[in-house]
Amino acid sequence: MALLEVNNLHKSFGGISATCDVSIRVEKGELHAIIGPNGAGKTTLISQLTGDLESDSGTVYLDGKNITRLPMHKRARLGMARSFQITSVIDNMSVIENVMLSVQAQSGHSFRFWQPVSAQQELTETSHEILVNVGLQSRSLHRTTELSHGERRQLEVAMALAMRPKLLLLDEPMAGMGSDESIKMIDFISSIKGGTGILLIEHDMDAVFKLADRISVLVEGNIIASGSPEQIRDDKQVRRAYLGDE
Amino acid sequence: MIAGLKLHGGVVVAILLLLAFAPFIIDWIDKPFYLDLVTRMVILAIAAASLNLILGYGGMISFGHAAYLGIGAYSIGIPAYYGEYDGLYQLAITIIACGSFSLLTGYVCLRTKGVYFIMITLAFAQMMFFALVSIEEYGADDGLVIDLRSELPFGFSLENSVSMYYLCFFILLFFLFIIHRLVNSRFGMVIRGSAVNDSRMQSLGFPTFRYRLLCFVIAGVMCGVAGWLLGNFTNFISPEMMDWTRSGELIFMVVLGGAGSLFGPVLGTAAFVLIEEVLSGFTIYWQLYFGLFLVAVVLFVRGGLDGLLSKFSRSDK
Numbered sequence: 426m427a428l429l430e431v432n433n434l435h436k437s438f439g440g441i442s443a444t445c446d447v448s449i450r451v452e453k454g455e456l457h458a459i460i461g462p463n464g465a466g467k468t469t470l471i472s473q474l475t476g477d478l479e480s481d482s483g484t485v486y487l488d489g490k491n492i493t494r495l496p497m498h499k500r501a502r503l504g505m506a507r508s509f510q511i512t513s514v515i516d517n518m519s520v521i522e523n524v525m526l527s528v529q530a531q532s533g534h535s536f537r538f539w540q541p542v543s544a545q546q547e548l549t550e551t552s553h554e555i556l557v558n559v560g561l562q563s564r565s566l567h568r569t570t571e572l573s574h575g576e577r578r579q580l581e582v583a584m585a586l587a588m589r590p591k592l593l594l595l596d597e598p599m600a601g602m603g604s605d606e607s608i609k610m611i612d613f614i615s616s617i618k619g620g621t622g623i624l625l626i627e628h629d630m631d632a633v634f635k636l637a638d639r640i641s642v643l644v645e646g647n648i649i650a651s652g653s654p655e656q657i658r659d660d661k662q663v664r665r666a667y668l669g670d671e
Numbered sequence: 672m673i674a675g676l677k678l679h680g681g682v683v684v685a686i687l688l689l690l691a692f693a694p695f696i697i698d699w700i701d702k703p704f705y706l707d708l709v710t711r712m713v714i715l716a717i718a719a720a721s722l723n724l725i726l727g728y729g730g731m732i733s734f735g736h737a738a739y740l741g742i743g744a745y746s747i748g749i750p751a752y753y754g755e756y757d758g759l760y761q762l763a764i765t766i767i768a769c770g771s772f773s774l775l776t777g778y779v780c781l782r783t784k785g786v787y788f789i790m791i792t793l794a795f796a797q798m799m800f801f802a803l804v805s806i807e808e809y810g811a812d813d814g815l816v817i818d819l820r821s822e823l824p825f826g827f828s829l830e831n832s833v834s835m836y837y838l839c840f841f842i843l844l845f846f847l848f849i850i851h852r853l854v855n856s857r858f859g860m861v862i863r864g865s866a867v868n869d870s871r872m873q874s875l876g877f878p879t880f881r882y883r884l885l886c887f888v889i890a891g892v893m894c895g896v897a898g899w900l901l902g903n904f905t906n907f908i909s910p911e912m913m914d915w916t917r918s919g920e921l922i923f924m925v926v927l928g929g930a931g932s933l934f935g936p937v938l939g940t941a942a943f944v945l946i947e948e949v950l951s952g953f954t955i956y957w958q959l960y961f962g963l964f965l966v967a968v969v970l971f972v973r974g975g976l977d978g979l980l981s982k983f984s985r986s987d988k
Contacts, residue, residue: 501876
């Protein structure tokens with residue numbers, strides 16, 4: 426049984442198909458990358474998977490459970506975490522509070538009214554560990570608005586990771602990063618690879634071919650090819666549509 | 672920074688001490704009228720603090736919060752009209768009435784965002800206002816006179832203006848303490864998070880609607896208690912208590928004091944009531960100057976009076 430199984434997913438906006446008949450699978454512990462030119466429907470696909478957008482047709486199974494019509498928060502509870510292409514964090518809180526929120530979201534309901542969160546070690550310690558892992562521990566008490574662009578991207582991933590997801594959806598985690606930061610992020614993603622299934626959307630081809638176990642190519646809402654990095658590199662159709670003739 | 676905290680904390684402590692000893696100070700300077708002013712201020716501070724919980728921390732800009740002041744006041748007025756003066760009984764009615772009104776309206780309002788939320792909360796409050804205007808039995812727009820204040824257990828009498836004041840003061844302290852605990856708890860984290868980025872909170876796995884709704888209900892009930900005090904204090908109730916201008920004044924108090932800071936609404940209400948009092952002594956057009964003052968605060972002092980205090984605090988470190 427695949428961790429994520431997407432069958433014939435479809436979404437159109439006023440007659441224009443953003444995703445058309447998309448079927449993909451992500452196995453447990455596998456990193457599956459989706460590449461494709463701008464406007465190919467990559468972010469639409471991610472939004473359909475997380476429940477941000479409702480699909481017109483098709484089905485989505487997470488760990489054997491049909492989640493096609495579930496609201497966003499229920500999918501998250503079932504173990505689906507997402508990082509956003511455009512950084513989306515809670516800007517009136519500190520870095521560690523953002524991560525604590527992610528941890529809190531996965532530890533039961535939040536109808537707890539009395540105990541200050543700062544005194545709850547199960548939140549603070551776990552969050553601190555995660556910040557150490559992504560290398561943001563020195564920024565832990567800063568406001569998110571004081572972070573650099575790259576650091577905000579790291580926080581974005583840290584928040585997704587803090588949810589201890591079964592499946593991690595990374596929407597261009599390297600977007601807008603400098604080359605040093607990108608290298609750090611690639612190292613980081615390969616360090617968490619294997620523990621959790623990852624669906625990665627990325628423009629940076631070096632990163633994709635370094636990290637991916639499998640690659641699918643999305644062009645104009647259609648998956649035109651799917652296979653190992655070697656297969657994709659040698660696929661004539663893909664070269665023509667996306668990589669360009671070298 | 673530490674010196675700064677001292678100044679900021681110092682002002683808060685000074686205000687609390689002033690309020691704690693207000694009846695003695697007023698007695699000493701022999702101006703009994705001021706006790707009325709301070710009591711009214713404390714009651715409005717409770718209402719503003721409850722609004723701050725949803726507006727300041729929760730990002731829910733309710734333009735109908737005065738409805739709860741009115742419902743609270745009618746929850747004494749109507750029983751008193753039928754000769755029922757038991758304070759706890761009236762308080763129970765207040766809590767049930769405000770709780771159910773906020774639950775029902777919140778369930779609808781919280782499905783909207785931004786300006787729509789503002790308009791729909793206003794609409795519900797106006798419906799309540801016109802409903803009471805149209806009930807002849809309870810005085811319609813002339814209101815009702817309450818001939819006796821609520822009777823409380825242990826012989827605690829609200830007819831004594833000093834006892835009345837201290838009841839208000841302790842309820843203010845109690846509510847501020849509750850709000851303080853709430854906003855720092857897990858519940859408060861969800862409320863504060865969804866104020867700025869609701870969709871992110873949902874993608875983290877929080878069903879934010881139910882938390883926001885509960886917060887809306889808590890704020891409504893707290894404001895209802897303020898209304899219960901206000902009805903007792905003025906011995907008179909009328910639909911005017913829930914007029915939309917009163918809702919606007921409550922928003923002013925919160926913004927003036929500093930939305931999203933615990934003591935901001937207390938500072939804001941104190942400033943509001945005092946400035947209103949002083950200006951209206953000078954000119955009958957005081958509202959014009961008051962309006963200009965508010966515009967200046969909103970434009971130049973981000974974070975209201977509380978923000979101003981912490982700014983001074985930071986610059987003198």
